[in-house]
Amino acid sequence: MRSSLGQEAEMHPNGTGANIPGQENAARDIVIHDAWMQHVSAGTDLVAAYFAAENTSDGPHLIDSISSPSCTSMFGYHSDLEVSTLTRDLFTHLTIPPKQTLVFPPGGYHLVCHVAPGVTVSQGTTVNVEFHFLGGSRKTVPFQVREAKPYHEH
Template structure:
């Protein structure tokens, strides 16, 4: 299994690093038709295929900043919440996120509002490279994170939900996500062609 995890990391290091930087696609933040989560370890939010510590990764939680973190309910019921955020790495070392979890979520997985969602998208946050001196943005309408609300848990507007980012090498960082009112987000152009 280790070889399979390494292949995923290599594939996404270039392709998704660039995709995440260019994810300003338009559309509603609607995650209806959500994918299956069978590839995920529901206890840790990590991929079943990624393992092992890597030297040089132990300071990831200190060096990576996660900001502008917020959530909103998506879909036709109250069982899924989309999470949006920015990840910034100002250091000269690339780091790897190998899982994201929350006590409020039974599963967390990658999603894109406007694209067909396959295994690589679902597992985006189980092997995501945060390149050196880069910022990755996960906005409404682009690649983002989806939380399946855990049984017995409630996520409501005005709450702050703790989300833990796990890094290869064993470090982790907990970030509070603000829950906002659910509404569609769409980029529109004025008659002059400028974005509003």
């Protein structure tokens, strides 16, 4: 069963980009669902974040950043590909086409959270992640932390 997560749109305090035509409703039009996290390996402060982003509107919308108070940084990663600047910056210019859903699953492109000092991210907790959109709107989405899958060498 799919659930819709995220608070309604808010404007950035400085209103940056708020007057871009067609972008004012991005946070309302983009539905983030199936949001969850897991530690990537024991003893690290990196947590992988997986989700789907659905654009319910007739126009494209752009995610221009993703952040969390629980993370010192969040960046793009792909499990099976060499990480480059483009991969790391994926979520700073990601267009979600109209009437489309982009999925960021284990084994594919996804987010990585570098857990902030003094913050504990453990199984059963929730990490709030904020999606920022071109045009200035944003939404906060709770990501449930799941048990990490065991690491197996091949």
